[in-house]
């Protein structure tokens with residue numbers, strides 16, 4: 579799962595590290611543009627639930 583650099587807004591940066599613990603996953607990123615490093619933590623169950631409910635909440639906001 580790619581992320582956007584919070585420092586220079588470079589997009590689609592692939593994670594260079596991944597850590598799982600229980601239902602959580604944390605991705606470590608390092609921006610190739612400015613060298614900024616950050617970690618994004620996500621909850622796996624919450625994500626799969628969002629995908630399951632997606633059809634009911636389909637909104638195409640422009």
Ligand SMILES: [Zn+2]
Nearest residue numbers: 583586609612
């Ligand atoms: Zn950057």
